[in-house]
Amino acid sequence: MSIRETTEMLLSGKFICSVTAPEAFNDLNNPETHETIGALLRPLNRKISRTRGGNAYYAAWINLEANSDRDAVTREFDAVRNQLRPVITFVLELMDCDLRDHPLNVGDIVSEAEIVTILENNTFLNERNTALLRLLNSKHTNSPVPVQVRTVFDSMKKFGIIAETIEGSRRFQFTGKLEYIYEVLEFINSREQILEKNAEEQNTAVQGDVFNG
Template structure:
């Protein structure tokens, strides 16, 4: 069973009670958690958690400084530009107070309820259309329900929600959502620094290339 936990983590999965209940329960036992952590350490990773009390478990590098800063910025931008807007739309629907929707781990999202709210709001419908560049197979000519389904399915494929009732199209928010919130918050606080570091690295790399060309 420990091997199954390791496979999940090494695949990039976030282990929480919603997405991987069996594996999550295994990691709650200190002896299993220690064994998994030691094994990951030998591979250059550590066992991390979205929050210390009941957060999702995931794999993280032992040393972030080993990662190229340009790669880090690309990853952060993907969170901000692709998943951030989709969750923002769901949050705006939540703030209408006309439908019960939560965006914390374990909260339930009903596709039909989302559709009803957007149909009644030209502003929300416009925001849904604005997601076209970042949502896979989004079709501006398709129905609101079809495009909402594409939004939720993209979030599901990325591990932020799980489909718990396919017939009624009911989703449940997973523990990975906390990771998205922390990344978006980090970007908001450090984006200027990140851009400057990327510019410096590109400049340094160009100087190396120029030196090779002059040799």
């Protein structure tokens, strides 16, 4: 993948990981290419950031002095915040389906067909999936289970949380964005009491901390 393509992916808000773009991910692991792309981003008030676990790269803001940049950050923050609850609900649902007691991680594979089979035989989990569809404002809450599950998976794919292993297989891998979502959730939870004291002021501070990478 060319340096231009990788730079454009970062600027478009994509998370680059070994699942979604292995070639670009390897390029960013190369110090020379990493510096070249970083130099291209700096005049645009952006820098390359990496999740703490090291499984994804993304473009973060360098500073938020310009009003236009603050507006852009607010939009990005709102988009991520709106995804948090559905994504975490999805992860918890899959953990219950698999009877595991540890979170799903980048690279973990999940089969849509297997989840359909489990939900069709478990009323409780089926109801949880319907609740997730309500969070997603879906019109398929009363649809057959296979349609409901496909709708949820398509939403998570659109969020960039999962990617299909082979086109049309309906088997998915979790992407590096999941690691980022975990970090944002942890960050917000650690500052929940502060946010309650002065919501508007602290919300702006959280946006800056999160999107400055």
